[in-house]
Amino acid sequence: MNPKTLHKISYGLYVVSSKKNNKINGQIANTVFQITSEPPTVAVSINKDNLTHEFIKESKVFTISILSEDTPMKFIGLFGFKSGKDLDKFKEVFYKLGVTNAPVVLENAVAYLECEVINNLDVGTHTVFIGKVIDAEIINDKKPMTYDYYHKVKKGKAPKTAPTYISEEKNKKMEVKKMQKYVCSVCGYVYDPEVGDPDSGIEHGTPFEDIPDDWVCPVCGVSKDMFELKEE
Numbered sequence: 001m002n003p004k005t006l007h008k009i010s011y012g013l014y015v016v017s018s019k020k021n022n023k024i025n026g027q028i029a030n031t032v033f034q035i036t037s038e039p040p041t042v043a044v045s046i047n048k049d050n051l052t053h054e055f056i057k058e059s060k061v062f063t064i065s066i067l068s069e070d071t072p073m074k075f076i077g078l079f080g081f082k083s084g085k086d087l088d089k090f091k092e093v094f095y096k097l098g099v100t101n102a103p104v105v106l107e108n109a110v111a112y113l114e115c116e117v118i119n120n121l122d123v124g125t126h127t128v129f130i131g132k133v134i135d136a137e138i139i140n141d142k143k144p145m146t147y148d149y150y151h152k153v154k155k156g157k158a159p160k161t162a163p164t165y166i167s168e169e170k171n172k173k174m175e176v177k178k179m180q181k182y183v184c185s186v187c188g189y190v191y192d193p194e195v196g197d198p199d200s201g202i203e204h205g206t207p208f209e210d211i212p213d214d215w216v217c218p219v220c221g222v223s224k225d226m227f228e229l230k231e232e
């Protein structure tokens, strides 16, 4: 069996949110899919260790925000690599409360769905929640992000298609220093000097060593010292 076969399955990127009493939480999920159209029914697979899992079990409602291709890594880091047990993810995020009072993330979303759990399936590490869609709206016409796009483009692993113009001065710098990639030991984000981290003002062509010490991982937010040299 070739386990990499599973990587050929296509997915999107979503924020799945729920509530428990007065508390709200949400997390990144890629396993969201429609099951039937009449009545409209979808499924999500959620890790049992996650706070959102506890909230969906309790309230039996959840919402799905379909993220756009231009969603910043920092936003994905907040919902994907931090736990609602440690911080309020909704503090600085644009959202509304849906018809069930579950939170609906509107920021970076192209559309959303709101669901009531009608069934669930225990699959070891995860629970698959089956939800009847009770509300759904399109927010804008932007392109939804695919999981493949997130890995290939957003993580900066293969953005060679980007206009990577490198100045003369930078070129010399590159010859002197080895442009090695560094990987975040927490979330797996790869810092590629050829790409830099433009969202944080780190220009392409900047070696890892030259990044200011107060720079943090754009995905999970840990400090620079949590990065390790990437073995090629």
Ligand code: FE
Residues within 6 Å of the ligand: 184, 185, 186, 187, 188, 189, 217, 218, 219, 220, 221, 222
């Ligand atoms: Fe990280």
